[in-house]
Amino acid sequence: MKGLSNSVCIVGVDESDAIGVLPNTSQLALHLEAISNAVRDAGLKVSDVDGIFTAGQHSPALLGEALGITPRYVDGTSVGGCSFMIMVEHAMLALYHGLCDVAVISHGESGRSGVGVTRGRDASLSGQFETPFGFGGAPTYFGLITTRHMHDYGTTLEQWAQVAVSTRAWAGLNPKAMYRDPLTVEEVLNSRPICYPFNVLNICLVTDAGGAVVLTRADRAKDCAKKPVYVRGTGEGTEHVMVTQMKGLPLSEATRISGKRAFEMAGVEPGDFDHVMLYDAFSSGPPIMLESLGMCEPGEGVTFFEEGRSTPGGSLPINTNGGGLSYTHSGMYGIFPILEATRQLRGECGARQVPNASLSLVNGMGGMLSAAGTLVLSNVA
């Protein structure tokens, strides 16, 4: 894996033309807008794209057809919201071996408005062993992990609320974020109960949004429009689908495996990062990921948020776009942390720019910590 480090770069990123509540935009349109915007950001043309990677309801073949191009390489890996992070690894391999020259990873989801949404996924096992008991919807699964964490480590509702508060502070600095007003711990604790241990402000938004990432080999990246962002390390892991099959609640084996590989490939230690993006479908997610990644001891992930390290001006800024909790969350959120890390490493983030950001950690989950993808990104080779 070390030989692959820095071999490819992210050269283009962007959202769809708009994100948020979009009752007049189809899911396919969100993809096509995001792809064309990200390709433009790279200073390339859609006709340059010859590798298409996407997860969700639309196949990579459909995206190629709709764009009027004939990709040489496609990948439809779909293991939940982190699939797009995992696809950076897959795209890296395809680019490295010359199976494609310009790869685009695309996400489009009309998660809120349901415009042009087709079908659900296979549900035989959940239909038998989960649905009849009232399980359905991510909070009813991730809450189990969170309650067990509270039991094992003594973490509290106040501590989870701190994560939402910190993330909202970043959202206040991002003009694209849906919710930007400051938030307090009390407001989180007093918000509408959904599924204990979660109130509504512990749970991500439900929005309509697209996002895309363009990658090419490092030699070609130098000719693109923006400063290249090097893919220094990648990892992925897949442990389970059903939450009962997770071996070690509340920590994530998939995340541990994924992070270890990415850190080793990149030759970095957990303490080296100056910017972190973690998939925050729930306020308890980022602390549990930090613990699973070995960034701290089990049970201590919340201290990053309690001690002000994660907030604007803190020593380790986390989820600087405002996260799934306050910026956007269309369903499969995993593309958006890559967008933000790239923009931070380019220095494009205005009021929320992390000074001198040069090494960013991106980590996400698919399902209920079922799968994981980890990226180590840098603006220097």
Place this chain on the structure above:
Amino acid sequence: MELERPLPAPITPETKPFWDGLKEGKLLLPRCDDTGQVFFYPRAVSPFTHSRNISWIEASGKGTLYSFEILHRAFVREVKTPLPYVLAMVQLEEGPRMLSNLINVEPDPQIIRCDMPVEVVFHKLNDDVTLPLFQPAS
């Protein structure tokens, strides 16, 4: 008559003995005969040895509450149980975990605790389907 919950579906050949057992008031679990380990959910090959040597044992119905949630908003509208109610992950004495509901208890996180002992309650939905629910052990 409208049922209070959605029926488990689609039942497949490898899971049918589980549902058939519940109809007779038995909690049956698949066991890998190569290793003697019990597993859940039922599947075509042993998750330990990948052999087809699988038989069924009758579980004690006893276990502990591995984790729980208190549901205040219905995510599965077909479940008519009055809110709030308790979603449970049960650690069965025999080894595997399963999802269910904890009943006959106040839906209060001050009362419900992880690792509290629980026992199965057979909850008949109709003539064909009985669900395994759990309550605090007596």
